[in-house]
Amino acid sequence: MKGRSIEPFFWSLFSSGGMLAALVLPALALALWVAIPLGWLQAPGHQHLVALIGHPVTRLCLFGLIALASFHWGHRFRFTLYDGLQLKHLFGLIATLCYGGATILTAVAAYVLWTF
Amino acid sequence: MADSVAIEVRRYRPEEKSEPYWQRYEVPVREEWMILDALNYIKDNLDGSLSYRWACRMGVCGSCGMMVGGEPILTCASYLADHLPGPIRIEPLRGFPVVRDLVNNLDDFMDKLTAVKPWIVREQEQPLSEGEYLQTPEELDAYKQYSMCINCMLCYAACPIYELEPAFIGPAAIALAQRYNFDSRDQGAEERMDHLSRDEGIWACTFVGECSVVCPKDVDPAGAIQRYKVKAMTQWYKSMLLPWGERKR
Amino acid sequence: MNPEYRLYHPKWHRRKVPIFWWLRKWSYMKFILRELTSLAVVYAAVLLLLQVVAVSRGEEAYANFLAFLERPRVLAANILIILGLLFHAVTWFNLAPQALVLRLLGRRIPDRVVLLAHYLGWLAVSALIFGGLARL
Incomplete structure (x- = not known):
């Protein structure tokens, strides 16, 4: 085991985040940010949404989605910069920015959903 | 079908030039020819100095891989006629250092x-x-x-x-x-x-x-x-x- | 003769990779676009979080947020993001059978079946989301 990288951990976040994003996000984004603003779908009332998000299961799901989607981005974007722009020599900086950004986003999501 | 086709080979001859260059050959087109047959035609009839690797001519030895039109292929397994009208550009496999012409170091x-x-x-x-x-x-x-x-x-x-x-x-x-x-x-x-x-x-x-x-x-x-x-x-x-x-x- | 050449000292040629190497081939281009969909994913995560914040701040903040979503520029940007999300989903599912090799009774489950299962799952989840939101 010695010398093996921590990459499997980040990859597990990347791949579960990617799967979740692929399954959930297109429909969610289409409904919330296109169908509702265009009036194809009635905007849910504020009270209903408060009740929905107030439920612990909803909050847990939202947290999982946001956290994993963030780390999906962090991991994938890190390699996009490495390979797409040939910035591998900046690996320390890039990894810090990508995973750091994902961690901050996860922390903010945890705070917002915890105090909802 | 065309009678002949232009083949442009990316050549590297370190004893003559430090950088690779393109050389153009006109080869006849025959229906049953593979890309490799065209290279053999060049070697036998036009320019004996061209270097490349090949062995089995039947897609099992794995030594005749080259970039043809920018794509890596086995030259013994791809018909010349499928690459018409040309010019057909042949380069050594990408990613490996080139020893000479189409020969890579492995x-x-x-x-x-x-x-x-x-x-x-x-x-x-x-x-x-x-x-x-x-x-x-x-x-x-x-x-x-x-x-x-x-x-x-x-x-x-x-x-x-x-x-x-x-x-x-x-x-x-x-x-x-x-x-x-x-x-x-x-x-x-x-x-x-x-x-x-x-x-x-x-x-x-x-x-x-x-x-x-x-x-x-x-x-x-x-x-x-x-x-x-x-x-x-x-x-x-x-x-x-x-x-x-x-x-x- | 090349004056730099020394007899019996092989001099290999190495090609430089251009910075924008992915412009060379359409398949590489598609790969880079696929990788860039991660930006759409993180955008969606942030916007979702902002929407939750808006809801938590009360009725007025929520109404403001809905008005913000209706601005033509925001709407156009979101449509672009959704195209990115769709590209992510399609490329993700299409590659899944290669990574997910399942065996049943000693035989590999055909790629088509794995692919179909993913798309059916996608359809079901999407229907659930639309149905759920329409009911609220």
């Missing part, structure tokens, strides 16, 4: 190949009296696809990651590691994992997928690498959650 691939131990590893050989290692058709089926690799290195030439990061172990070597990992007679998966689950191993791969597209034997190295990642991930979690069972075989 040391890097050979070193990587031996490093993944592409042979059956046993902790202890079974005594002869117990007979041969038997295998069911299902057990054969588990690795057969990966055993079709002919080491032609087209997958390396198609892989942008290998070109960007020459330390990357690369598609064929990882697929061949899997060929033995999935073999019921083999016990070397753990050793190979130590070598392959590194940043320059499976984790450098970003699943561009071109290796599997160009593979002439449908080995699907890209799939082999992703399966390796899944395996490495489950092992990583196991070793984290059950530290005492880390070296369990």
